[in-house]
Amino acid sequence: MSTQAxxxxxxxxxxxxxxxxxANLVGIFPLLRERxxxxxxxxxxxxxxxxxxxxxxxPLVRFLFxxxxxxxxxxxxxxxxxxxxxxxxxxxxxxxxYGFYPAELYWRPNLVFIAGALLVLPLLIPAxxxxxxxxxxxxxxxxxxxxxxxNGGNLDLRRFLIGRFVRLDGLPLVGExxxxxxxxxxxxxxxxxxLLAVAIIASAxxxxxxxxxxxxxxLVLGCIALALLAVDFDFGLQPVGTRSWGGLLVxxxxxxxxxxxxxxxxxxLALGRRSEMPIVRFASVVFIxxxxxxxxxTVLFFATYMLPFFLPAGVNFDGLLRALIxxxxxxxxxxxxxxxxxLQAIPKGQYEGAASLGLGYWQTMNRIVLPQALVIxxxxxxxxxxxxxxxxxxxxxxxxxxxLGQLRAAFSDPNWSSPTTLFTGxxxxxxxxxxxxxxxxxxxxxxxxxxxxxxx
Amino acid sequence: xxxxxxxxxxxxxxxxxxxxxAAQAPEAGKAKSTLDQVKDKGxxxxxxxxxxxxxxxxxxxxxxxxxxxxxxxAVAAAIFNDPTKxxxxxxxxxxxxxxxxxxxxxxxxxxxxxxxxxDTSLGLNFAGIxxxxxxxxxxxxxxxxxxxxxxxxxxxxxxxxxxxxxNVADFFRxxxxxxxxxxxxxxxxxxxxYEAGRCDTFTSDVSQLYALKLxxxxxxxxxxxxxxxxxxxxxxxxxxxxxxxxxxxxxxxYAMINAEEYGVNSKNVDEMLKSANPEVxxxxxxxxxxxxxxxxxxxxIVRIVKLVGNYGEAFDRNVGAGSxxxxxxxxxxxxxxGGLQYAPxxx
Numbered sequence: 001m002s003t004q005a006x007x008x009x010x011x012x013x014x015x016x017x018x019x020x021x022x023a024n025l026v027g028i029f030p031l032l033r034e035r036x037x038x039x040x041x042x043x044x045x046x047x048x049x050x051x052x053x054x055x056x057x058x059p060l061v062r063f064l065f066x067x068x069x070x071x072x073x074x075x076x077x078x079x080x081x082x083x084x085x086x087x088x089x090x091x092x093x094x095x096x097x098y099g100f101y102p103a104e105l106y107w108r109p110n111l112v113f114i115a116g117a118l119l120v121l122p123l124l125i126p127a128x129x130x131x132x133x134x135x136x137x138x139x140x141x142x143x144x145x146x147x148x149x150x151n152g153g154n155l156d157l158r159r160f161l162i163g164r165f166v167r168l169d170g171l172p173l174v175g176e177x178x179x180x181x182x183x184x185x186x187x188x189x190x191x192x193x194x195l196l197a198v199a200i201i202a203s204a205x206x207x208x209x210x211x212x213x214x215x216x217x218x219l220v221l222g223c224i225a226l227a228l229l230a231v232d233f234d235f236g237l238q239p240v241g242t243r244s245w246g247g248l249l250v251x252x253x254x255x256x257x258x259x260x261x262x263x264x265x266x267x268x269l270a271l272g273r274r275s276e277m278p279i280v281r282f283a284s285v286v287f288i289x290x291x292x293x294x295x296x297x298t299v300l301f302f303a304t305y306m307l308p309f310f311l312p313a314g315v316n317f318d319g320l321l322r323a324l325i326x327x328x329x330x331x332x333x334x335x336x337x338x339x340x341x342x343l344q345a346i347p348k349g350q351y352e353g354a355a356s357l358g359l360g361y362w363q364t365m366n367r368i369v370l371p372q373a374l375v376i377x378x379x380x381x382x383x384x385x386x387x388x389x390x391x392x393x394x395x396x397x398x399x400x401x402x403x404l405g406q407l408r409a410a411f412s413d414p415n416w417s418s419p420t421t422l423f424t425g426x427x428x429x430x431x432x433x434x435x436x437x438x439x440x441x442x443x444x445x446x447x448x449x450x451x452x453x454x455x456x
Numbered sequence: 457x458x459x460x461x462x463x464x465x466x467x468x469x470x471x472x473x474x475x476x477x478a479a480q481a482p483e484a485g486k487a488k489s490t491l492d493q494v495k496d497k498g499x500x501x502x503x504x505x506x507x508x509x510x511x512x513x514x515x516x517x518x519x520x521x522x523x524x525x526x527x528x529x530a531v532a533a534a535i536f537n538d539p540t541k542x543x544x545x546x547x548x549x550x551x552x553x554x555x556x557x558x559x560x561x562x563x564x565x566x567x568x569x570x571x572x573x574x575d576t577s578l579g580l581n582f583a584g585i586x587x588x589x590x591x592x593x594x595x596x597x598x599x600x601x602x603x604x605x606x607x608x609x610x611x612x613x614x615x616x617x618x619x620x621x622x623n624v625a626d627f628f629r630x631x632x633x634x635x636x637x638x639x640x641x642x643x644x645x646x647x648x649x650y651e652a653g654r655c656d657t658f659t660s661d662v663s664q665l666y667a668l669k670l671x672x673x674x675x676x677x678x679x680x681x682x683x684x685x686x687x688x689x690x691x692x693x694x695x696x697x698x699x700x701x702x703x704x705x706x707x708x709x710y711a712m713i714n715a716e717e718y719g720v721n722s723k724n725v726d727e728m729l730k731s732a733n734p735e736v737x738x739x740x741x742x743x744x745x746x747x748x749x750x751x752x753x754x755x756x757i758v759r760i761v762k763l764v765g766n767y768g769e770a771f772d773r774n775v776g777a778g779s780x781x782x783x784x785x786x787x788x789x790x791x792x793x794g795g796l797q798y799a800p801x802x803x
Contacts, residue, residue, distance in 0.1 A: 075670065075780065082673075091516045100518045243543055305554040396506070399545050399555070405506065409514050409546065412507030414780040417670035422644065 063420075064427065075418045084424040085416070092410045096428075099246015099401055105238065109249050112146045116256075124443060126450065139260065144230045150249075152239035154179040155231050161191035179234025188228070192221045242320035246401040248432070250320070254327055254392040254402065259385050261328040266335025271365060273336065274343055284336070291333035296394050299326040304398035323395045331388045338380040342373030375451040382444035386437045404429055490694070490701035491535070491751050494562055499541045502528035503561035506546040509667035510775035510783070511567045511587075511690075520544045524565040526770040527586055527692055531563065531708045533763040534756040553578050556695060563705055565692040567663075579696045583706040586691055587775075588787040588796050590684035591623050592662040594669065597679055599656060604683035608633040611655035613646045615639065623686045624659055647671060657681075661688055666781045684787065703750045711757040713799035714739055715766035717790055722765040725758055738802050746802055757802075767797065 024030060036046040067083025078085035089096070098109050119138040122128035147153070158181060176182065196217055203213040245253070272284030291299070303322040311317075346369050354364040374381070396405035407425045410416070494500055504512035504524055512522040520542075529539035545561050556564040557579060568574070569589070570582045593604045593612075601607060604627070614620050616639035628635040638655045640646040647668050650658040660668065662684060669675050692709065694702050715721070718736050720728045729740055737743040741754030748754060764770065768790075772778040776785060789795025 079673075079675075095514060095518050100514070103517065241543070243545070301551065305551055305558055305560070309558060397548055397551070399506075399547055399551070401506075401546065405546075409507035412505075412509050412513040412667075413515060414509040414513070414667060414670060415515070417509060417667065417780070419671055419673045421671070 063423070075414075075416050075421070078416075078418040078420060081420065083420065084427060085418055085420045086424065088410070088416045088418075088421055088424055089428050091416065092406075092413075095247055095406050095410060096403060097248045099249055099406055100244045101240060101246070101249065102238075102244070105240060108149050108237070108240070112149050113252075115145065116142065116252075143257075144227055146253075148230055148235065149237070150240065150245065150253075151242065152235075152237040153231055154234040154237070154239065157181060157184040157228065157232050160184060160187040162194065163187040180229075180232050184232070188225065192225075195221070242318050242400075245320065247406045248403050250395065250400055251389075251392050251402040253320070254324060254395060255389045257324050258327045258331050258388050258392070262331035262335045262384075262388070263381070265328065265332035266339050267370065269332060269336035270339035270343055273340055288333045288336050291330050292337070294330075296327070296330050296391055297397060299330050300394060300398045302326075319398065320400055323398055323400055327388070327392070327395075331384060331391075334384050334387075335381065338377050338384055339373065341380060342375075342377035343369065345376050346373050375448075378444055378448050378451070382440055386440055389436060389440070390433065403432060489751075490562055490698045491704055494535060498536070499543050500528060500532045500535065500563065501545060501561045502531075502542050503545045503547045503552055503555050503564040503566055504528070505566045506548060508567055509670070510663060510779060510781045512544075512546075512565070521774065523587060523770055523774040524567060524690075524692070526764055526774065527565045527705075527709060527712075528563060530712060530760045530764040530770075531705060533759045534704070534708050534711075534752055537759050537763070539763045553580065553693075556580060556693060559695075562701075563692055563694055567690045568693060570689045570691050580693045581696060581702050582691045582693055583702055584691050584709040585689040585797075586709055587663070587689075589661045589663050589688035589690050590787070591620055591659060591686040591688070592665055592684050593657045593659050593681045594650075594665045594678055595657040595681060597677055601657075601681065604681045604685065605631070605633075607635070607657060607681075609635070610657050611636040611638055613638050613640065613650040613655040613658045615643045615646050615660065616641060619686070620659055620661075627685045643668060644671075662786070663775065663781075663783060666775075666783045670780060682786075700751055704752070707750055708760060709767075710799035711739070711760050711802070712764070712767040712770065713790070713797050714802060715757065715761045716768040717792060717799070720761055720766060721769055722762055725761045729758070735801070735803075744803075 020026070037043050062083065064084050067081060068086055069078045069081045069083060070086050072078060072085075072087035073091075075085075077087055094103060094106070098106055101109060119134065119142055122134050123131070123138060128134070163183070196214060199213050199217050200210045203210045269284050269288055272280045273288060275281050275284070300323055303326040304319060307317070307322065350368055350372070351364060354368045359367065392402055393404045395402055396408070401409060407429050411422060411425060488496070502525075504520060504522075507513050508522070508524075510522055511524040512520055515521050525542075525544070528542045528544070532541045533539040535541075545555060547555050547561070547564070547566055552564055552566050552568065553574075555561050563583075564580075565586075567587070567589075568582075570585060574580070575582055593607065595601050595607075595610075607628075612624055612635055614624060614637060621637060621639060624635065624637060636655075638646075638649065640649060643660060643664065646660075647658060649655065651672055658665070658668075662680065665680050669678060669680070672678060692705055694705055718728075718733065718739060720736060720739065725740070728736055729742060731737065731740075734743065738746065740758050741747050741756065745754050747756040750756075765773070771785065771788060775781050775783045785795065787796045789797065791798040
């Protein structure tokens, strides 16, 4: 009893309360000294940064806000001011966002923007449900929806496969139902049947399951038919050719298509480059090195102006489509190398472990390797995405006006030409690009942190 | 992520196949003349600049406007009776000729200087001169110089790597005048330097001088001197090998100039149809069948003038006194008023 009481006097039963920090460490000044003025180098850096801020920020604020002109209808409002000419942006904002899209049809791009945002946001939020359906909707349905709404659909389809070799136009079936040319769909039906027959015979010869092959082919043909139906059907929308698209609309179309399409293509190319099959490996290496060896400007220029020389007369790809394919293949090559870096970082034990569990190649890749590899290269992937987003401005050289192109065209309007128009325009474009690029990189940081939590 | 990749791959493949098939345009016969092709398409594909003040620039509503654009609108008015049936391909200086050669555009109306090498080696034809441009000088009023000949000893701001630099050298040396060239990579930089006082005078093509003058903070302190020291005739181009199409474009331009000469404009064209003047009668298709000669209808010039205007109206509206640019007509006056604009007669 007494020993217990004596022990109690030696051993504390509770922690001492926290004491306040020493007086010379409290408050803002010690903090500043610690963080900004701890040694000579820090002092120099701090002073330099302060000088830069003082030099840059007040003039910027003055230009953008204080001296800026906010209202007006022409250059006369801005010509005598030394600040930004915001009425210029106001007058041209429609062109900056939609390009030469007819003003009375702005609801169509708006609808596409809203639908895109509604589909992308839940994909980006990990906690949102129905990821698979969402992904199918965004990747599978949305592109066609967006195309039909923006372009108007009701394309003039005439020949599928057989029609290219045999003239079907002579048949009595030259009618048209709701924008669908019967000749084309007859062609499609015949071509599909022929393909199916060939596939069944081929699978019988090599001894594969004819049933499975036919099923896959039918599924693929069905999807193509649905897609073609969507773009061929006459929804009664006024057609707006891609020539009239422009501004942020084109920037987003090119960037999102490039981003969404280059990732799977890049993964495939990266896997191909590390494949043990020589032909696949060789083909991937050639593809990647070819596209990495050519500047994007050359690719776009070639696709737009040289291709018509080589294609047979009358075959005419849409200009924007050509640029899209060029941008996608180009960025896929870069993406492949980024992803290959991730693949090489996965220890051999992972592959061996998967093999010991009896997983096949695709199972190994899908379930073991890629999930780890892609997380490793998130910074690289996002880097590529941001680079691609900014590279989209190069479509200007093939006469497609993205945001920057539209801006440059607007500079030439004598009605708005003033000493500050140029700076105002570039400030505006800089802000828009910054919002998108910074958004992407912040989201990538969040993804990385989340993945790091999982592996800790 | 795992499933998305394979789904994504399939979708991308599908999309390209679909749009690949979809993008095939209907067959266009190669032997067809450009005029017939344009009529079949229902619109004129016109190559313009990516923005040049007064010549081709989008206005606030996104419509292309300018002198070069008005030529395209006039051709469309002549063919379709609708000047809006034009689609514009904004082209860079580098790719403009390729675009015309490859058939991307039907007519190139993009402030292109007519030179012998361009006319003879590119497989293209110039269809007339829509604007006589030339190099000029801009200077401060405070210099009290009223002619380029008084510029001896001046420093000259210019854009590097263009013929402007050579022209300046020729101009000063042939007159034994001293000068100093200060060259910059872009016109905007050169203008900034001029505005900051780095040089006494700024030289460029006159049309560009007027456009750049708008960017000066105090434009009333600067004047553009009357001398023009080089020849830069700007005109529309078409491909070799289709002379009928060349005729259409060339005579559209001549029609606008002739209309001005005979006093026919967009407001009085209907009254002018009743004119007793045989020249006007022929011009407006009241007499003769000149329109049918180029594959159009006889009232084609009536449509051009009514819907787009005569040359003087187009000039005034886009680059002349009626525009912000306020370019002096100068060499672009009609020949009958001391200028160079001269069109062969319609007869």
